[in-house]
Amino acid sequence: MNDTFKALADPTRRQIIRLLKERDMSAGEIADHFSMTKPSISHHLNILKHAKLVLDERKGQSILYSLNTTVVQDVMGWFFEIIGGKTEEEGSKHE
Amino acid sequence: MNDTFKALADPTRRQIIRLLKERDMSAGEIADHFSMTKPSISHHLNILKHAKLVLDERKGQSILYSLNTTVVQDVMGWFFEIIGGKTEEEGSKHE
DNA sequence: TAGATTATTAGATAACTCTCTAAATATCTA
């Protein structure tokens, strides 16, 4: 879980996630959306991959990246736990 | 939003959030839950405060910290956007 | 197989983060 949160702590990586939400993309296509070298994007993709937030699959010369919604949902579970245990306003402490 | 994600990227800070989910606590009480010096905890509290994830209020000699659920919900919105825009599967793509 | 294309790995560096000790600030109480 720590790797996941750390992966999400960078704006470039969050933008990559938003791009992959729209459609699967190759590493090069992703890099085209940023003013940053391809090796830098590759570094970010590796962190996202290690956190299991994205999946990769070679397709010929390209490597196609896609969003792993399962792990995104796991992170949301963490937040639900926080909000869920707190939404009961102070005063009534029923379950 | 970036400050918020960065604040969440540290396990100590996420643990503080989980503590404050249970009840409001003073800085000293929070520090008692960790094997770390008070200045270090103070540093983490400051980052959480700057990210508006927690609120602080002086109560005599102590400073009472509480969770700001509004911002936690904002972060959840980010995730909803990701999952929400993805779960409605476009056509029937790869399986 | 040679050359082109796509992407990653290696290595360096600047910037940032976490943690500590020591010192300072704010508040309460006798």
Added chain:
DNA sequence: TAGATATTTAGAGAGTTATCTAATAATCTA
């Protein structure tokens, strides 16, 4: 006001991260 308690600020050191250029690896095509 002096001393005790609670917390933060300042400054430093070790470790981590983001980014770059150069080199390497994998795949396709003629």
